[in-house]
Amino acid sequence: MKTKHYNVFVIGSGIAGKTVAETCAKNKLTVGITDNREYGGTCANRGCDPKKVMLQFSALLEQSKRLNNLGVSKLPEINWKQVQNFKTEFTQKVPVSTEEHLKKLNIDLYHQSPVFISENKIIVEGITITANYFVIATGQIPRTLNIKGKKYLETSDAILDLEKVPKSASFIGAGYIGMEFATMLAVLGCNVTVFEYADSALLNFDSFLVEKLIAKMEKLGVAFIFNAEVAAIEKRTKNIRIKYTINGSKKRHKSRHVFNTGGRVPSISTLKLENANVDFDERGIIVNDFLQSKTNKKVYACGDVSNLSLPLTPLSGLQGSIVSENIINGNKKEFQFPLVPSTVFTQPNLSTVGLSEAEAKNRYKKVLIFKGDAQEWFNAKKGNEDTYAYKILANERTGEIVGAHILGHEANENINLLTVAINNKMTVSEFKRMIFTYPSYSNDLKYMLANK
Template identity: 60%
Template sequence: MEIKHYNVFVIGSGIAGQTAAEICAKSGLTVALSDKREFGGTCAIRGCDPKKLMMQFTNLVHQSKQLKGRGVSELPEIKWKSVQKFKSKFTKPVPQATENDLNQLGINLYHQSPKFISESEVLVEGKTISADYFVIASGLVVRPLKMKGFELLQNSDDILNLKKIPKSAIFIGSGYVGMEFCYMLSTLGCKVTMIEKTHKALSQFDSYLVEKLVENLRKNGVDFIFEADPLSVEKLRKNYRVIYKRKGKTTSLKSRVVYNASGRVPAIELLELENADVMFDDSGVLVNDFMQSKSNPKVYACGDVSSKSLPLTPLSGLQGHIAGYNIVHGNKKEFQNQLVPSVVFTHPNLASVGFSEEEANKHYKSIKMYKGDASDWYNAKKENTDVYAYKILVNERTNRIVGAHLLAAKAIETINILSMAIKNAMTVDDFKNQIFTYPSYSNDLKSMLAEK
């Protein structure tokens, strides 16, 4: 059998894979790209973009509830089929448009997950393909749960394609996906229960603000069951039954649908990396600062599947650029840990950038913490919300801002201002000397840094 050869073979068609493939192709290298799903990646088709589009309708209902009786007489009626049709205008064209763009660059496309058969060869679509270099950009997949009836669980893909809002739902896991979609469904009339194995939701975020968010979601009708171990799920006539253990007691719950929101893991299981001497662990493919495999120099990994990444689209694009550049020019560009803000798209938004309180205490001898509840401030009162809080961390020796955590209606935007402040090593005085529009959430940031 003839072996097809390329200079570069890319696995994954998300922003990381596309970026690496484009750089290599434009540099005159022969490139192929494979993906087992629709071309275009998670964010554009089944992640950030469609989620945020749908969330705006949820936010409309939520804000209308806050203002009911204060100028709003009736809540808006959301026609979910129309929302899905609107969403499809954004997501449906992506796969073909992505393939067209890649074809125009002269990149050969394969619609299957490849398997490594040696350090320089893969098997895909029944063909043996060799390459000088490989780029693994396969992203993440839903974490499998070791419980009876696991195959009955749905995931975020199913939520994004809901034909109608279910009457009830159980989420197993309270990370980004669980918290965002439990907010969405509960706001739109679904009875939601969250089952979490640990003692808190959103373990990556500040506990002070997470507790306030959880309490707000409880007021929105969400039941939280912490320190609960799900044991099994079974199909009933109309509902599903989830059996879980908590404090030694076994209990069951019923709902119309059950979602696996336990998180995602690197999508490497199908690749058979052992055959290519590519080292990996739970964090993904182990790479050096050049995004190159620590064990096989022919392999690079970038985006969510690499050991140096977070599940954030801007970071994936940056890593894809570094991997592609280093293949073309030799290892000259290094990846450095970036200051990347992250947001949970609930209402209010929960946003974070820089050091957590624990991290700041490890890095600096003394930190000053600006922490408070701003629910009696103008911007919260005008929206009739009782949830608005913050925690900003400052290196006491230099008076520079080193970490920021916000729970606010516009935190998705205002966290970027604090991100720039940290990036540019601004002191509290520097920041407070800025002039912002008033009255705005941005202007509130200066008040957060006021001495108590």
Template identity: 55%
Template sequence: MCLTDSVHNFRIWVNLWYLKFGYCDSGNHISRNTKIMKIEEFDVFVIGSGTAGQTVAEACIKGGLTVAMADYREFGGTCANRGCDPKKVLLAGTEVLEMAGHLEEKKVVTLPRLNWKKLQKFKKGFTNAVPVKTEDKLSKLGVKLYHQSPHFLDENTLSVEGKTVKAHKIVIATGYTPRELPFKGAEHLKTSDDFLNLKKMPKRLTFIGAGYVGMEFAHMAARAGAKVTVIDTGNRPLADFDTDLVDELTEYSKLMGIDFIFNATVNAVKKSKKKYQLNYEKNGKSERISTKLIFNTAGRVPALAELGLEKGNVAFDENGVKVNTYLQSTSNQNVYACGDVSNHSVPLTPLSGREGYVVSHNIIAGNTKKIDVPVVPSAVFTLPNLASVGYSEKQVKERYKNVVIKKESASDWFNAKRLNSPIYSYKILINERTDKIIGAHLLGPYAAETINLFAMAINNGMTTNDIQRTIFTYPSWGNDMKSMV
């Protein structure tokens, strides 16, 4: 054995000894200050534990792959923990108040009162169990769980909980986060999470932003007894919905006692001992209001800030991770994105599950399934509901030569009259050449349910004649669809 071989064997022995005690050979010398970091490896690493992330994890596990998942918040995602589900539970209490108020002196003798504290306790019966059940389900499937937001080290490597993790495929399903507002005192603003967990309803609330969340919460708070102000930079709320129906909803909201401040820019928020002062500018004049709490409901953005996407070579923009039709990153073929965080997505929970299915299929079988987004309905759970599917009136006039627009107030129809509901309106858009429905917009009780029938009709290319020939239960809100077309 030559001297070189002896030295080489000795060096191997030394390295093994140092590895055993946590040191490493750094190049040509032994570094006693460098701790060996064990690298954990998985076939798939999912970032985010909402509907999209869970769909991917479960499918990949069943496909025989090793899977890990990380979330820095409660497992289960936004919708089940702090979004759609708890919102609808709280809404239930105000629905009773709304209906009883319309029927006062008609069928209801004494109006009910809302106990916000008990309503919150009822809501917790839905939300408290979600994280534990989600983790238990995923653990039993064999998913390794991490409780921290990871960040990229390179295209296939993440750092999470102080560990280095490599994955053949990485799935980003982190959803949305509240948009940060750039004025002085913005740190005093509360979020939708805070509203959904309010122990007591304050006497006065202000919402910055008149979108879905701002309008829904404003309606709930007003019915729970709060004096509500909604301030927005636009000239009306709910910019994505039909103008005529939004105007009608706005006027009804004012009758409830909700104050609107439009075309206004918030400049600052100041905190005093018991209240907040909100300073804003409107028509070149500085104004201010005093309020107990202020909520940021100015929209949400893709939750990407903590991921270090640049190091992972993951392209993104203000709409989310840039993906192709396979929901694969356009810049890193090892990364997929699904749910709200994808720039291909519509921020709705049902679509998140569909995207999760597409991603898991493409990871397991290769890129053979493209995302096909159907016409998706959306609804604002104010009371009355505002709901929409398909094209707007402006869009159809730009795309079609001949369009039939059926618009009417249906407040004198049986279903509205039996509830003594003051508002029930619709606008249905029909392609005159094909007789197919191409857009539907509803404002009224249970509009969020009825809109699903219109979505089904549009996605299946149904004509008005097809709908007229369909037998519905009577009298029902669904049956009103036949009169609308």
């Protein structure tokens, strides 16, 4: 069997793995990289980027419906085939451009999931490869739902490639992906149902705002079935039948498509990490502060597959940079969780950064809570919006803003301003003294901090 040695071998070509590979190559290290799917990773090929391209069309239609007969006399027609073609303009060039970029850096490319056979040896494409360091950056994959008939479940990949908007669709799981695509399809005319085992959606977000988002999505045509335990999936002639129970009561539901949106897990099952003495748990590969495996010093892990990460692209890029530096210069740079804002791109957006109300109350003796509805404010009324709310938290002793949660049309942008504020330890009074454009959603933040 052919053998080859590298200074660094990277497994995974998303933002984390690509960052490591190109940085190490630019520093004159010999580098190999492999991916069992198209190069470029989840976000650019089948995740956040194409999703955002598609969501904007349902957002346009939803906004047009709100302004119908208020200046919009005819609703736009969404040509789904053209939407898919436009989306493909972004995705089809990613693998080719990624490979061309890596090849120019003299990085060897492989196209297979490798298998570890020892602590510093893998087999990929029939070649035995050794390396001074292996970097695992394989990201996450959809969680397998262990229910009868699970083979009939589709993932979000299938939504991105739908040939037409279906008459009906069901989602099992009310997390980010399920809530975003449920909103999109409902606005586009699909009969949507969301099944969730818990008693609410988006459990990591503020419940005050989540309840309002659920109410809004119901107005848009999304039906929610909470406390549902899905028992089986059955293929019928045209539809998929879902068998589920609520409080022991057996029920049935049918739709044309059923999507598994029950979360994602680290993509490590095929690597045979036990052969490499690499410990892992349900969160991913267990690493130290240098993002190095605690049990095998020849292995680093970065991005979503690390147990010290969150499934967010900017964080993956940061971790890739840290791993690169530690390989090149020795372990000198530790990873520390930055303040990371997050958004669910529903209609409207739900965004969060910093501490939750419970976390703030646990950390500080007294917490200022600025909370309320803003649907009667100018920016909401000019867009005929019926859902706009917020909760912003501050340490009463210092006045510093410590957490922010916004449900609104521009929440995904406004949360960035509050991220800057929290990072710079701004107080409520300092933030309110800032001058923003008017009338803007950004300026609304100052009014939010005047309402307790």
